[in-house]
Amino acid sequence: MVTATATSVRELVASVPDPEIPVVTIEDLGILRDVRVGADGAIEVDITPTYSGCPAMDAIRADVERRLADAGYDRARVRLVLAPAWTTDWIRDEGRRKLAEFGIAPPSGTAPHRGGPVPLTLSVRCPRCGSPDTRELSRFGSTACKALWRCNQCREPFDRFKAL
Amino acid sequence: MNDVALDTRVGDYALRLGDDALILAQRTGEWIAAAPELEEDLALGNLALDLLGQARTLLTYAGRADGSGRSEDDLAYFRDERDFRNCQLVELPNGDFAVTMARLFVFAAYQYELYSRLVDSADETLAAIAAKALKEVAYHRDHAGAWVRRLGDGTDESHRRMQAGLDTVWPYVDELFESDDLTRALAAVEIAVDPAELADPTLSHVRAVLHDATLDEPEPTNRHTGGRRGIHSEQMGYLLAELQHLARSHPGAQW
Numbered sequence: 466m467v468t469a470t471a472t473s474v475r476e477l478v479a480s481v482p483d484p485e486i487p488v489v490t491i492e493d494l495g496i497l498r499d500v501r502v503g504a505d506g507a508i509e510v511d512i513t514p515t516y517s518g519c520p521a522m523d524a525i526r527a528d529v530e531r532r533l534a535d536a537g538y539d540r541a542r543v544r545l546v547l548a549p550a551w552t553t554d555w556i557r558d559e560g561r562r563k564l565a566e567f568g569i570a571p572p573s574g575t576a577p578h579r580g581g582p583v584p585l586t587l588s589v590r591c592p593r594c595g596s597p598d599t600r601e602l603s604r605f606g607s608t609a610c611k612a613l614w615r616c617n618q619c620r621e622p623f624d625r626f627k628a629l
Numbered sequence: 630m631n632d633v634a635l636d637t638r639v640g641d642y643a644l645r646l647g648d649d650a651l652i653l654a655q656r657t658g659e660w661i662a663a664a665p666e667l668e669e670d671l672a673l674g675n676l677a678l679d680l681l682g683q684a685r686t687l688l689t690y691a692g693r694a695d696g697s698g699r700s701e702d703d704l705a706y707f708r709d710e711r712d713f714r715n716c717q718l719v720e721l722p723n724g725d726f727a728v729t730m731a732r733l734f735v736f737a738a739y740q741y742e743l744y745s746r747l748v749d750s751a752d753e754t755l756a757a758i759a760a761k762a763l764k765e766v767a768y769h770r771d772h773a774g775a776w777v778r779r780l781g782d783g784t785d786e787s788h789r790r791m792q793a794g795l796d797t798v799w800p801y802v803d804e805l806f807e808s809d810d811l812t813r814a815l816a817a818v819e820i821a822v823d824p825a826e827l828a829d830p831t832l833s834h835v836r837a838v839l840h841d842a843t844l845d846e847p848e849p850t851n852r853h854t855g856g857r858r859g860i861h862s863e864q865m866g867y868l869l870a871e872l873q874h875l876a877r878s879h880p881g882a883q884w
Contacts, residue, residue: 548753
């Protein structure tokens with residue numbers, strides 16, 4: 466048994482990689498919402514799904530539990546929380562940079578908010594050559610959170626994180 | 630209503646919404662590896678996954694709220710046809726691509742209006758599920774709407790088939806907007822959205838797209854209804870057989 470603080474536990478689980486896009490962590494993506502340590506030392510970790518049907522959530526939950534167990538925390542619970550709903554605005558700058566390096570165009574502009582102003586759509590830059598001359602091939606891509614795009618300059622197809 | 634009666638009703642309401650999502654996920658999933666092009670195959674698979682995700686949270690909540698302790702799997706795999714509370718629209722056979730898109734478009738338009746109101750539900754769990762699902766169904770509505778426009782305002786043949794697809798699903802649309810004792814009671818305490826309130830906004834969006842697509846709104850004909858009371862079309866049994874046979878053949882199996 467190890468004595469836990471919320472900060473130390475958060476540091477530990479923050480580096481758990483996303484199972485689909487292992488270059489980014491669950492913290493980079495804004496999937497890790499909260500870490501609490503009770504007076505009795507019991508740990509609660511809150512994660513939130515990007516999409517309702519995201520099949521990676523079970524893997525993420527298992528990875529977080531394993532990470533904590535390996536570090537000696539034997540009383541940990543991972544909770545799936547829906548509210549507030551995940552938005553791409555929660556992807557951190559560091560996460561956006563790593564996504565682009567990996568070949569996935571990060572979401573540009575801000576997510577549409579109910580009752581808010583019409584969202585600004587910025588041009589999507591090709592993550593390979595940087596050209597803004599790109600087009601959407603399909604509104605759906607290899608996973609629920611991505612769409613399929615193509616660069617008109619270098620002709621390469623690429624994934625783009627949907628702005629949500 | 631006392632608290633127990635209220636919780637049971639919330640469970641029943643979540644079951645209706647969850648069954649709608651589950652059955653449409655199953656139908657939409659039937660297109661996987663059979664869609665007209667690769668991109669659309671991915672799109673339909675993703676759409677089905679969103680709906681399945683919504684179904685899982687809604688059914689999980691239904692089993693908890695009604696006090697029965699039934700899990701999402703208990704509810705999806707071990708109920709018989711008469712216990713399903715989905716509307717008949719979602720169980721309609723896929724038909725050709727135009728029928729599938731007509732069904733998805735109308736249903737997503739309805740879900741969009743439903744969830745954009747349910748986010749203000751006095752029930753925190755339903756409000757949270759709605760906020761999550763709203764973003765997804767907005768995307769579904771756009772996607773299906775784009776196909777309705779493209780096929781309707783396309784060639785003579787695509788127009789003919791899109792109109793036929795719309796004609797096929799239209800008799801099932803009114804059921805979406807039927808209120809009953811359950812929805813009225815829950816709407817009165819601001820937990821549910823009264824389905825009748827959704828007819829105008831849903832149909833006004835649908836009509837605008839039909840206009841762009843040069844399609845005619847079908848004339849009201851015989852209306853099919855009864856899904857919320859467990860009355861389903863002949864096709865539902867076949868759908869459930871496929872959905873449930875594995876879990877029932879190997880009870881308790883994990884995969």
